[in-house]
Amino acid sequence: MxxxxxxxxLKQIALEDEYAFALLYDRYGRSSYSLAYRILMDVQGAExxxxxxxxxxxxxxxxxxxxxxSARSWLLSMVHHRSIDSIRRRRDNxxxxxxxxxxxxxxxxxxxxxxxxxxxxxxxxxxxxxIPMEQMKVIEMxxxxxxxxxxIAAKAQLPLGTVKSRIRMGMDKLRDLFNSLExxx
Numbered sequence: 270m271x272x273x274x275x276x277x278x279l280k281q282i283a284l285e286d287e288y289a290f291a292l293l294y295d296r297y298g299r300s301s302y303s304l305a306y307r308i309l310m311d312v313q314g315a316e317x318x319x320x321x322x323x324x325x326x327x328x329x330x331x332x333x334x335x336x337x338x339s340a341r342s343w344l345l346s347m348v349h350h351r352s353i354d355s356i357r358r359r360r361d362n363x364x365x366x367x368x369x370x371x372x373x374x375x376x377x378x379x380x381x382x383x384x385x386x387x388x389x390x391x392x393x394x395x396x397x398x399x400i401p402m403e404q405m406k407v408i409e410m411x412x413x414x415x416x417x418x419x420x421i422a423a424k425a426q427l428p429l430g431t432v433k434s435r436i437r438m439g440m441d442k443l444r445d446l447f448n449s450l451e452x453x454x
Contacts, residue, residue: 275340283331308352356415404439
C-alpha cells in the first residue's frame with residue numbers, strides 16, 4: 270500500500286509538487302464534489318467544501334499515514350467531515366432541514382461527470398448492501414444525514430455505545446470491501 274500511486278502523489282505534494290497536486294485533483298475532484306453535494310444538496314456549499322479540503326491536502330499532505338488507510342479514504346473522509354461541519358453550522362444558524370434526496374447539480378454537465386457520479390453511487394450502494402442492515406442504517410444517518418452519534422441514538426432509540434459500535438464495525442467492513450476493490454484494480 271505504501272507505494273500506491275495516490276500515496277506517491279501525496280508524498281510529492283508534501284514536497285510542494287504542483288503537478289502531483291493537479292493529478293490528485295483530476296483523480297478525486299469530481300468524486301469529492303459528488304460526495305459533498307450528496308451530503309449538502311447545495312452547489313456552492315459543495316464547491317466550497319472541495320476547495321477547502323484540497324487546500325488542506327496541499328497543507329497536510331505530509332501528515333498522511335498510509336498505514337491508517339488509503340489516500341482516497343483519507344481525502345473523502347475530509348470531504349465528509351467538512352460537509353457535516355457545514356450542515357451543522359447551517360442547522361445552528363438557520364434551524365432548517367435539508368432535503369435528503371439526491372439531485373444532480375444543474376451547473377455540472379457532461380457525460381463523463383454523469384457516468385462517474387453514477388459509478389461512485391453504485392459502488393457505495395453495493396458496498397452498503399453487503400453490511401448488516403443495522404450498521405447500514407446508522408452509517409447512512411451519520412454520513413448522509415449529518416446526524417451526530419447522540420442524535421442517531423435518540424432517533425433510533427438505541428444506547429449511544431451501540432450506535433458508535435455499529436458505525437465503527439460497519440465502517441471497518443466498508444473499508445475492507447473498498448480495499449479489496451482497490452486491490453483488484
